[in-house]
Structures are given as structure tokens and as C-alpha cells.
Amino acid sequence: MDFDYPNALRFKCIKCAKCCGDTTEKTRHILLLREEAEKIAKATQQPVSVFAVAIADKSPYAFEMRKTARDGKCVFLADNRCSIYTLRPLVCRFYPFELKPNKARRHTFSYTDECSGVNMGEQLDEAFFRKLFQLACDKLGEPEKKVKEKKITGKTDKGALSAAHGLRHAGN
Ligand code: SF4
Numbered sequence: 001m002d003f004d005y006p007n008a009l010r011f012k013c014i015k016c017a018k019c020c021g022d023t024t025e026k027t028r029h030i031l032l033l034r035e036e037a038e039k040i041a042k043a044t045q046q047p048v049s050v051f052a053v054a055i056a057d058k059s060p061y062a063f064e065m066r067k068t069a070r071d072g073k074c075v076f077l078a079d080n081r082c083s084i085y086t087l088r089p090l091v092c093r094f095y096p097f098e099l100k101p102n103k104a105r106r107h108t109f110s111y112t113d114e115c116s117g118v119n120m121g122e123q124l125d126e127a128f129f130r131k132l133f134q135l136a137c138d139k140l141g142e143p144e145k146k147v148k149e150k151k152i153t154g155k156t157d158k159g160a161l162s163a164a165h166g167l168r169h170a171g172n
Pocket residue numbers: 012013014015016017018019020095096114115116117118
């Protein structure tokens with residue numbers, strides 16, 4: 001496993017739920033793998049169409065989560081908490097990070113500082129990003145090599161890597 005990750009970045013989710021729906025600045029796209037949608041449907045005993053719409057051009061994702069007309073938040077957000085937390089999709093687990101291939105044929109983690117938890121909590125180490133990378137491999141059901149070719153984004157289409165932090169390299 002070979003990747004670059006932000007140096008000395010602190011992060012802790014403060015459960016503000018900003019990433020669980022639209023904000024005044026952006027429209028959120030909460031994408032789901034087919035298997036994720038099917039598992040949520042089974043657990044919540046409702047058809048996928050109740051909580052998500054099929055999408056055709058965002059492989060490997062097959063659905064986009066519905067949001068409420070009232071506040072533009074994910075339909076599974078209840079009292080500012082995720083009501084399907086153990087089944088939440090990869091994009092939710094990945095936020096505020098993004099993983100994409102780089103020119104050195106490795107891959108790079110970046111993050112968006114839109115997230116209120118950036119610069120809060122403990123400093124993230126290599127093990128944190130290694131675990132996140134492994135999660136992507138597991139969720140996509142593909143070997144490490146295939147995952148490296150993909151861009152994996154956590155509910156944001158703009159990863160903003162802070163130059164102030166720089167990058168660290170991890171490899172084995
Ligand atoms: S925006 Fe960041 S801090 Fe807020 S709920 Fe999402 S991940 Fe947690």
C-alpha cells in the first residue's frame with residue numbers, strides 16, 4: 001500500500017451534520033454503491049426507491065440518496081444523527097477525505113476544510129489513512145490496484161488540500 005497523506009492534520013467529527021445535506025454554499029450528492037443501497041433497503045424494510053434514486057453516470061455508484069424537501073438533509077438524518085449509522089455508505093465514512101491517483105502512480109489523500117471537524121481532535125497518523133484506504137478496498141470489493149485507479153470522494157466534489165500541512169508518504 002503506497003500513498004501520500006496530509007501531514008500533521010487534526011480531525012475529529014463533532015457531529016454537526018453539515019455533511020449530511022445541502023448547505024447555502026453547496027448541493028450535496030450522497031452516492032451509494034448498489035450493495036449499500038440493497039443492505040439499507042433490507043434493514044429498513046423499504047424499497048431502495050423510497051430513499052434513493054438510480055443514477056447512470058457515476059460508476060461505481062448506482063444510486064444517490066434522497067434529501068428532504070423541508071431542509072435538503074439526507075432522509076436518514078434524524079435529530080442531527082445518522083439513523084443508519086452502521087450501514088452508512090462509503091462516501092459518508094470517507095468524508096471529509098478524498099483519495100485519487102497521482103502522477104507518481106501512487107494515490108493521494110486530500111480533504112475539504114468545509115468540514116467543521118478539521119483541525120479539531122487528535123493528529124491523524126499513517127494508520128488512520130491506511131485504515132481508510134483498506135475500507136475503500138473492502139467496500140468496493142476490489143483489489144488494491146483497482147482502487148488506486150479510482151477517485152473516491154466523501155460527499156464532496158472538491159478536495160481542498162491545505163498547503164500548510166504538506167504531504168507525508170507511506171509505503172510498504
Ligand atoms: S461536517 Fe465534519 S464534523 Fe460535521 S458531521 Fe460531517 S464529518 Fe463530522
